[in-house]
Amino acid sequence: MSFLSLEGLSKRFGTHTAVDGLTLSVEKGEFVSLLGPSGCGKTTTLQMIAGFVEPSGGAIRLEGRDLLAVKPAKRGLGIVFQSYALFPHMTVVENVAFGLEMQGVAAAERTRRVGETLELVGLGAFTGRYPRQMSGGQQQRVALARALVIRPQILLLDEPLSNLDAKLREEMQIELRQIQRTVGTTTILVTHDQAEAMALSDRVVVMNHGRAEQIGPPHEAYERPATPFVANFLGRTNLVNGTTVRPEKIWFATSGLAGKVRTRIFQGNHWLYQVETAGGLVTVIRQNTGEAMPGEGEAVHLAWAAT
């Protein structure tokens, strides 16, 4: 029996169906991402698990218990909101301690656990600050600590990194993964960023129009996309002579599909090519190894491994 299961979960707002019969099983300790464009139903799904939105149909079970029968305040889930939703009138310690206070944990035990959790997220020195006095990355860590300190059965992350700049986001991805491994909490991440989902998760659920298009490990979903939507959403694709090929799987050869380089863009660690061929425009990504590469206007041949 799986740890958390969504069984035919649906949500309709008037005539609009936000989530359409979603079925998903999550194992204990697993990191699962709900991935999709905005309006695909991923956030609604998260809110139904959290209890802020009532499903129109289906069931949610946690260790076999019916979670829908439990009030949001009693579900004991840790949630990190997109806006962080920190309590602005409380210090970092007060923010993190709030959940323990609600559970009636004794003061001494509370102090110990708050300290431990703040150390875990690397904020041991910021205890007396107010959220307003902290950077976005630090606020994010407070939000994570506040969610983790109550030792939730499930950690729900709603686009937690989308308000951070690119470099910080990458750092936080690595850190988030490490923290999740350390504490071993079952985690569900909602994101529209396929790189983030692939970097963090054990499995991704690619969603579109309220349905799961594919559920599987990131590598599998990327290499063997179940639908054209999944293929496109998880990265660039070329449709050449009826076969789907990823741009980085194509190389320049002495023979093969003939074409002419239309544009060449240098992106530091790789080159991005647009090649005109008889089969249409083909995108090619080649790693920058320092070797000379074909220039714009040059005649080239393209080859790729048959799948």
Added chain:
Amino acid sequence: MKSTPYLLSLPALLLFGAIVIIPLVMTVLLSFHDWGQYKGIEPVFTLKNWREVFTDSYFLEMFWRTFRIAFFVTLFAALLGAPEAYILNRMKSPWRGLFLLVILGPLLISVVARTLGWALLFGGNSGLINKALVSMGVISAPLPFMFTETGVIVALTHVLMPYMVLAVWAALQRLDPQVENAAVALGASPFTVVRRIVLPQVMPGILSGAIIVFALAASAFATPAIIGGRRLKVASTLAYDEFLNTLNWPLGAAVAVLLLVALVAIVVGASRLVERRYAQVFG
């Protein structure tokens, strides 16, 4: 040009000086002039009026009453207005607009008309509600309302509550709704959410509303004049009487100036306190 900003603001400054500063300075000067029943106002320098205001227990009692009324009006406006704003903020779209209109609507009606409404409902034996209650046998004698402090406080609270509701509503609109959800998810009951999460965040709004209501209540004229009448005087009605009935302008000026100074001191002191308390948290 360095002087351009000053030149540009000169017309406004002149107007401000002409209609605010000069009459104010003249009122202050007037409070130091002498006055007699038969000689009228004499432009000499005397501390007579000020000595009278500070030593006569009549004035002390009257100023106490003014600020006591203002305090209770502020308290009741906060106790009723803050929950009202919270409920208003949680209403769905068509109802919210409708009830906002209901709350703000009275601002469109003259204070005099609204206060007379209270007088019609409660005024003496002929007041509608008093009459109904007496005839139903709920009370044996009409509730005292006219010429009582209770009456003034009730009517002023009604008149000034929209200002409190607006101030608190503005503060509520700045809240992130997810913050309440975050507290719920951490196990907080609805009551705890209001007490520990919502209330502290809208406290600056309640306090700024309180400052507005207090200042307006302490300087209110029409409501205390109608409900309180001659028997229950507050600073503004007393100053009015000195000016227009006794014709003792210098004494009226001293009362008016003292009310102004006391109000400015209270309001500035209160907002300083509020700012210092919340600067760190809400920046």
